[in-house]
Amino acid sequence: MTGDESSGNDLLEPTSVIVVTREGGFVVTPGLSAPRKIECRQLNARQRRRLQAVLDELDRHGGESAPTGADRRSFRVTLEVTAGCPRREWELDESAAPRSLIGLWKRGVEELDESAD
Amino acid sequence: MAGRHGFQAPAGFMPPHVLERIMSHGNTRLQQCARMTLQADAQFRLRNASAPMARPADSDRPGQAARYIYSAGNQQTLPGNLVRQEGAPESGDIAVDEAYQWLGATHLFYWQVFERDSIDSDGMALLGTVHYGEAYDNAFWNGAQMVFGDGDGELFNRFTAALDVVAHELTHGVIEREAGLVYADQSGALNESLADVFGAMVKQHHFEQNVEEADWLIGEGLLTDRVNGRALRSMAKPGTAYDDPVLGKDPQPGHMDDFVRTSSDNGGVHINSGIPNRAFYLAATSLGGFAWEQAGPVWFDALTDSRLQRDGDFVQFARLTVDCAAKRFGSDSAAMRFVNQAWIDVGVLS
């Protein structure tokens, strides 16, 4: 990918907070279910652009996942503008979750620095 | 309706439940998003329904398992490469051979104790994939097969190491074919509990343990030495399986007073399952002997009873077990009294 990946349909505002949680699975522990929070006001322009790209990718994946069965894990992403009030919510089975989202859950803001432009 | 071995969406579909909740409670924008996703899911299911994946042959001999163990080679593609099938010698790959052995032990349990021949009661092939993903800390049932990760080695060992985990996953298939319990909220916690109950019984049956000898733990051996914990869940004392700086403290309640209300984990299906788990433990230990002699058949009768609804809650299931105990063992039997008392002790019945 080159240049600005955002779709022109930016969801992010300076006050936006992204919360990523991984839910479910055979093993549900409080420690591993802890949410990852990313506050936009703490990001530089480049990081914010990359975060927007992650959200754009979620939109493209939307609806592809149809996890059947039991003990499946999923990612839940909420975009909050004021704390606790979701403006958008995505839920994806982990097999349908883009790498960038898994990275965001694992590494937080670091992921936004590491990913290739 | 799903065909005999069809791979259409099984009962208890997780995202539509969540999405439907958004549809009824969310704001307009969320609702619009949810509606689109529901439509996309419906199309996905339609596609799936019209192109069922090829499956290896079921068993044609009653009581004889038909096992197929695959390796995903640390990818996330299913089912992966076939490594060992029914009757073949050990492969030398420990995860493959454990999956083979434990699926066999589970099949044998259902056949010997309940005369149930595999997941569908008609010799359905048992498919298990090991080495799924990289350092994958999970095991699941995908509606068609069982899948096991290798664990990360830091917190979790490989998921085939524990017989009750393998039996738990196979039992999800049985539950799906029978009660089809919706995988959310109380019916979801019942679904989880039944998978634990039969998982624990398979282990006790294989190692010939009576109710006193059994450890009543789920996933014993799955946690590495670095974790402060004995297992993933305790049926005897829910909430006491682990207490660790990284994992946190076991969140399971053992009584309705402590029922956890949460939107995550499909409404806490792996959390509130502690309550019916403990009811089974109490019933089985009160009755003594082997769990599969009295308490087990009562739970099995309830699971396979046509009166159990897909969205059945704890109370409905509890009443059904009491009724099944009376039918099987008599209305003044110890089984009926102890089953009833167990549900009272966990606060489900009064």
Ligand SMILES: [Zn+2]
């Ligand atoms: Zn389960």
